[in-house]
Amino acid sequence: MSGVYDVLKERGFVEQVSDESKVRAMLEKSVTCYIGFDPTSDSFHAGSLVPIMALAHMQRHGHRVLAVVGGGTAMIGDPSGKTELRQLVSKEEIDANAEGLKRQLAHFLDFSGGTAFMVNNADWLRPLNYIEFLRDVGRHFSVNKMLAAESYRMRLETGLNFIEFNYMLLQAYDYLELYRRHGCTLQMGGNDQWGNILAGADLIRRVEHGEAEALTFPLLTTATGAKMGKTEKGAVWLDPKRTSPYEYYQYWINADDRDVGRFLALFTLLPMDEVRRLASLAGEELREAKEILALEATKMNHGESEAFKAREASRALFSGEGGVDESSVPTVEMDRRRFEEGIPAFALFADAGLAKTRGEARRLIAQGGGYVNGRRLEAADETITAGELRDGALMLRAGKKKYARVKAS
RNA sequence: GGGGAGGUUCCCGAGCGGUCAAAGGGAACAGACUGUAAAUCUGUCGCCGAAGGCUUCGGAGGUUCGAAUCCUCCCCUCCCCA
Numbered sequence: 001m002s003g004v005y006d007v008l009k010e011r012g013f014v015e016q017v018s019d020e021s022k023v024r025a026m027l028e029k030s031v032t033c034y035i036g037f038d039p040t041s042d043s044f045h046a047g048s049l050v051p052i053m054a055l056a057h058m059q060r061h062g063h064r065v066l067a068v069v070g071g072g073t074a075m076i077g078d079p080s081g082k083t084e085l086r087q088l089v090s091k092e093e094i095d096a097n098a099e100g101l102k103r104q105l106a107h108f109l110d111f112s113g114g115t116a117f118m119v120n121n122a123d124w125l126r127p128l129n130y131i132e133f134l135r136d137v138g139r140h141f142s143v144n145k146m147l148a149a150e151s152y153r154m155r156l157e158t159g160l161n162f163i164e165f166n167y168m169l170l171q172a173y174d175y176l177e178l179y180r181r182h183g184c185t186l187q188m189g190g191n192d193q194w195g196n197i198l199a200g201a202d203l204i205r206r207v208e209h210g211e212a213e214a215l216t217f218p219l220l221t222t223a224t225g226a227k228m229g230k231t232e233k234g235a236v237w238l239d240p241k242r243t244s245p246y247e248y249y250q251y252w253i254n255a256d257d258r259d260v261g262r263f264l265a266l267f268t269l270l271p272m273d274e275v276r277r278l279a280s281l282a283g284e285e286l287r288e289a290k291e292i293l294a295l296e297a298t299k300m301n302h303g304e305s306e307a308f309k310a311r312e313a314s315r316a317l318f319s320g321e322g323g324v325d326e327s328s329v330p331t332v333e334m335d336r337r338r339f340e341e342g343i344p345a346f347a348l349f350a351d352a353g354l355a356k357t358r359g360e361a362r363r364l365i366a367q368g369g370g371y372v373n374g375r376r377l378e379a380a381d382e383t384i385t386a387g388e389l390r391d392g393a394l395m396l397r398a399g400k401k402k403y404a405r406v407k408a409s
Numbered sequence: 410g411g412g413g414a415g416g417u418u419c420c421c422g423a424g425c426g427g428u429c430a431a432a433g434g435g436a437a438c439a440g441a442c443u444g445u446a447a448a449u450c451u452g453u454c455g456c457c458g459a460a461g462g463c464u465u466c467g468g469a470g471g472u473u474c475g476a477a478u479c480c481u482c483c484c485c486u487c488c489c490c491a
Contacts, residue, residue, distance in 0.1 A: 363453060
């Protein structure tokens, strides 16, 4: 169990720590740590992988980890790092979402051995009595201090309402409650949570005279400045129904050169020696590193067999045409009669999801970015007929990288 | 509660009675170049379409031959004062 701290540090997980030497010493023995997650959706996306991987490391090093879903706080909305009031979510939705999140966490954490737990802060937040809460918790908070906090300062310019202003108290109270219930002495989170986490550690000190620490992760952006886990098409979800393993794999293999080393360290469990070797590859060779990154990251989330399937599909599609295990490419079903009648290419692309509108599909094809079975289309209104079907399916390609298989049924 | 400034297409931001589907920038998409990377260059970037049509400028009404642009009411945001 020794050395998680160094592992986390070396792999790039550490942005700020409340007290480095204390935390390091604390982690020599088994501790209980927690990270809060927002149940505003029933799936995580790649942007949440840093905290998830951090928990995975902690558990692997013999610590107890708590994944806390903010069933209570999600009803408030955390203002940190946001410029606008967040959408409030209903209770029912939150509870259902929490279930989905737990299933995904189970790919990274082992919930069976009594060293990983999922708890919901709704359990203690919802029954709270306002008056008591103000007396017991509220009195420990200085408004002056809160206003000075980085997380609120930004919002002070655009406006912050009272409900959000309370978020810090609730999250601090979470930490206190977890300290009491589970002996939790380390809270981790994204760097935007720094203020909230410290507030919790502070509260524990004041109320329980206990010692609790804080550790934050860097907020990642890609080398081009994009948010981690976002693509033009939206978030990269961990849920295979929202982002297929193939697309997930593609997200990683498309990583910017400059991100490869960081990503290998953060999102795979490969030994750091290997990570460093891969990251030092230059030029075209770096593609090998990206392939490993994509494979390993996909394995973590979707398991080995899906990861290998995704790699095969990806290799086949990008190494020229030819035999592809087409089943791993996103597939859309379409009525066979439409092919028998003949379908205009632009309609086909739009309906297959490769373009949002028919107009966009027209443009795509007109600009030379539309392919059917590897043949570049000349005109957007070209008619595609059943004669083009191969084994009852068509392989469509939009631009260089987007594929879709259309199956006639 | 009083006073002021605003809400424009994904974002920022011009427009302030016709020439506006709406400048400019960013993002995004396609092509060329490449290594499924970046950078660069070119093109595209409301919806349907062959022409042409249709729906947009916070919401609802109104004035006008004609409104994103003028008027009325409403909603929302920010600032100053209470």
